[in-house]
Amino acid sequence: MKTLLAAYSGVLKGTGASVLSALQDLPSPPWPCKSKMKKHLQCFSVLQWVISFLALGMAATVLLVYMFCTDCWLIAAMYTAWLILDWNTPKQGGRRSSWVRNWTVWTYFRDYFPVRLIKTHNLLPSRNYIFGYHPHGIFCFGAFCNFGTEATGFSKKFPGIKPSLATLAGNFRLPVLRDYLMSGGICPVNKNSIDYLLTCSGTGNAVVIVVGGAAESLECAPGKNSVTLKNRKGFVRLALQKGSDLVPMYSFGENDAYKQVIFEEGSWWRLIQRRLQKIVGFAPCVFHGCGLFSGDTWGIVPYCKPITTVVGEPITVPKVEDPPPDMVDQYHAMYIQSLQCLFDKYKTRFGLKESDVLEIQ
Incomplete structure (x- = not known):
């Protein structure tokens, strides 16, 4: 005063x-x-994605049902009618939005970890591709940031290539969430959707499949480099049927985002996880990250660990409408070898030791 x-x-x-x-x-x-x-801001950008993925679909479903019991029932009825008419859109290329893919929030998302995309070889826009993403982790942060947004500059690094990240088809049955996912160029991981992208959309398409899926997420833990791949041959057969080149990728640091309680095989908890995985398509994991404002507390915010996705050399695949099993095995073996070489070549550059090995299960 x-x-x-x-x-x-x-x-x-x-x-x-x-x-x-x-x-x-x-x-x-x-x-x-x-x-x-x-x-x-970086923390909130990651948190909104985690909450959206976990709760947006269910919250929107509950709200829609509730609106039918209120004076807003007409709005709910109109949205439901539009939802029915639009039901097959996710399987027909989706509804990609360049505006949403370039939101500023995704740059904060990228910088939180940070997430990086490393290009090792050029990709020809005259070909179609199936990208194999490894490992799954808990939420596939690297896959979403690199291929569901433009935060790491995919379109500039691979001009003429349009990525479509494939995820559980059940997500596209939930209101609002389906539109949120489609706006990022995300599609259902089912045969109809992938067929459409690789046969009805010309060339220059890249479908990104997290090959290990829910089974792999149950094994992820900080410092662990393990992929579920030995018996996953469906994506190789599909590549042969469509004549789409296979591109292996490894995301260093994906497993470090959360700490997970891994139950022993044969235990009751592991049996429950396996059963739910078969019923609903994903495995409920028991995991934790850090708190919103403190790294010393537990929460659902992932740890700030660098995630670096390295895109490997494409494997040229011929088009064979009905590939025999031995041909599928041949290209599957080539893919595993290529992924192994990619891991060994870049592991020391991105924080691993020379003695670290990639476990292929």
Whole structure:
């Protein structure tokens, strides 16, 4: 108060120097630090995606049912009618939005970990591709950031190639969530959807399949490099049927985003996980990250661990409408070898030791 009175008296006396000196003595407002604000924005950008993936679909479904019991029933009826008419859109290329893929929120998402995309070879826009993403992790943060958004510059690094990240078809049966996913170029991981992208959309399409799926997510843990691949040959058969080149990828750090309780095979908890995996298509994992405002507490916010996705060399695949089993086995073996070489070549560059090995189950 004395400082303000001094400044006021300086104005009355016409002494500008007194005013300036008095203003300089005023305490600074308690604005938050710029770096802290940026970190909070990064944290919220990741949290909104986690919550959206876990709860948006169910919350929208409950809200839609509730609206039928209120005066807003007409809005709910109109949306339901449109939902029925639009039901097959996810299986027919979806509804990609360049505007949504370039949201600023995804740059904060990228910088939180951070997520990086490494290109090792050029891809020809005159071909179609099936990308194999490894490992699954809990939420596939690297896959979503690299291929569901433009935060890491996929379109600039691979001009003429349009990525479509494939995820559980059940997500596209939930209102609002289905539209949110489609806007990022995400599609159902089923035969009809992938067939459409690889046969009815010309060339330059890349379908990204998380090959290990839910089974692989049950095995992920920080520092563990294990992929479920030995008996996963369906994507190779599909590549041969469509004449689409196979591209292996490995995402270093994907398993470090969360800590998971891994139950022993044969235990009751593991049996429950396996049964639910068969029924609903995904495995409920028991995991934790850090708290929203403190890394020392538990929460659902992932840990700030770098995630680096390395896109390997494409494997040229011929088009064979009905590939024999030995041909599928041949290209499957080539794919495993290529993935193994990719891991061994880049592991020390991205935080692993020379002695670390890739377990292929």
